[in-house]
Amino acid sequence: MPVPQKKFMGYTTTFTGNFELDRPLYDFQVLYLLEFARTRRVKRNEAMLTTIPDSLRDAVSLPLGNEGCYFINESHPEADASIIDDNRPPKGQPGLYCQWQPIFNGRGIEWNGHEKFYKYIEWLQYIIVNFIAQWDYELNGTVTWQGETASDIGKIIVVKNQIIEPYGAEAKLKTITSPVTVPGNIWQGLYAVHLHDSHVLASWIAALHSCNELGHPETAKWIEDNLIGLYGAGINRGFQNQETGEAFIPNCYPMGAS
Template sequence: MITIHPYYTFFQGAFRFAEGKKLTQQQYQYLMLFWGIARSKRNVSLLKLHKDPIRDLVGLPLGPEGALFVSSQEFLDLPKEVQVEFLHQREHQLALSITSVGHTSRSTGNAEPFHDKCDCHWVPTMEGTGLEWDRTRTNFEDYEFWIQYIARNILKPWGLRLEGEPCTFGPTLDGATLFHLLLGLDTSHPTVPRLLKRLANSGKVQPSMLDRLVVMPRFVGNISNPLTAAVFLGDRLLTGWLLANGANPNCFEVVTFSDGDKRVSESSWPIVQASVQGKPCFLKLLLEAGASVHVARGPITRKVLLGSPGTVEAPYRNLREMTSLHLAAYHRLFENVRILVLHGADFRRECDFREHRYKYGDHGESTAKDLRVPRGAVEAGFQDAHERHANFQRFCPAYDVLVEKAVSKALKQYDATVRAAVGKRRFLVLGCLS
């Protein structure tokens, strides 16, 4: 479903390939490069001398003014981890990092079919079963042109046909409900709490409605679950409302990539996101609703767009699966540490602090594990922040000493917090048994 707002365009769901067909690995790579590299006007005579192996493998021509050229040889020459990140994360485009032979300046305009058109924002779904919006731009004006162009010039030669739900258009949002715009509401406005109350009292809210909504992608990136997104945005009112109306505090989904790799998505287990919020009220709301403290997933590593009010869980490196307690310790949020330990979080559980390079262990990923309990995450958080800012402090010899003192102080605070929480937990358990 596609819904047009006067200022934004939201896309719900995806176009699927008819008869359940899927993309091959090369077709998936081609469509990602078609999206990721500028559709600039190019010199076809020069392009014929330049290798483009992925395009050749999928049987597509260069097209007028190099419209279908994707500079795949340069892509394949990139480090393997960069290739994998591009294909999996879909958070950046390669137009600035690949300048192929015959790739002219954008100032010369787009190739012939794309004159006066915005960039393409259709990408293959992670599992390769269709096309979906890339969630990076809310004013994707030429969505109809691009889906028709791809269907006619790329998918049709591959024997693929798109199927999708009927689309509804119009700024009046005919047929839409409040659920379509829930995360776009300004809950600081005095009328919004009253609207939410009336909606809850209408008796029409079903938990299944709260599983997956149209969101504001520029605010919440790849998060598709409204509860996780509400926590990410730091919206206490909406978080409480969703939980009160049946949203699952232990929601999770597994994403299957085109190469068969499976990972728990960023939408899963909002308690992981709550652990890095400066306000402990989000943890309390989720725990009261029955959220588990024993879950772990790969943390959100970066904001998709600048200006997002959301909180990145691990801003400095692409960590592997982290528990909520590890992340609270990593950010030195000791009140969150106290709450999690009090509710049974395992402060002896180890997580691997190596950089996560997906499943390509033979392409630069260290095989030596870096296992750390949550206490070790305190120091890791300082180390990552220090490495990030060390270049700006290189003329200050005392900087390393200050960091060392800060780490020592934080570790003492962590130890005291855990001891106090464990003591209170034992007291509460004994009280229940007596």
């Protein structure tokens, strides 16, 4: 049953039901996935993590992963020093928290009851690909969701490790974990602003002024035209030059905040 939620800033979706596994997870797999769901997923320095014990990850035979994506021992005294960016997830992960976790007997996957679960389709796709399928399990079942608005209702259907409803889960995960592609001239303007002051792009008003001052009025117009959507997504995921493939990730903290 869904856990009752109070309304806070942000948006909360509740989920009913669970997905079933073809056989129970081992205890150490359950413990790892519980910790994975509990911990904030942040970019880390892999080299610094090599000296930090991470017994549950070792038990499931996972590497540290790109930017420490599989690391879970965040309570270790040296773990904080490994953080590169505590407001962005490691490469390949769709958000800062995964709120899918094993059910109590290890026979399925369910929502952990916490508020503000964003990118839940992408996160489900991620754990199927990186954990469930890798450990040779099969996931099936249907979970329904209800958002804060009455019309925001639906269901997630998984058949043999494939999310068949809603359609396009694999593409959603790829999109949300990839840089925003922009025309070459727009990218040049964004990158010029980034090089001038890496904090400026976090403030769209400051970014507009900087674009114009640096001689990139077309980039300023692009920011205004794409403020809701591509620009905000690029601040989180980075911008990629569609002509050259070059990419960068802005500093997401406003001036004076980091």
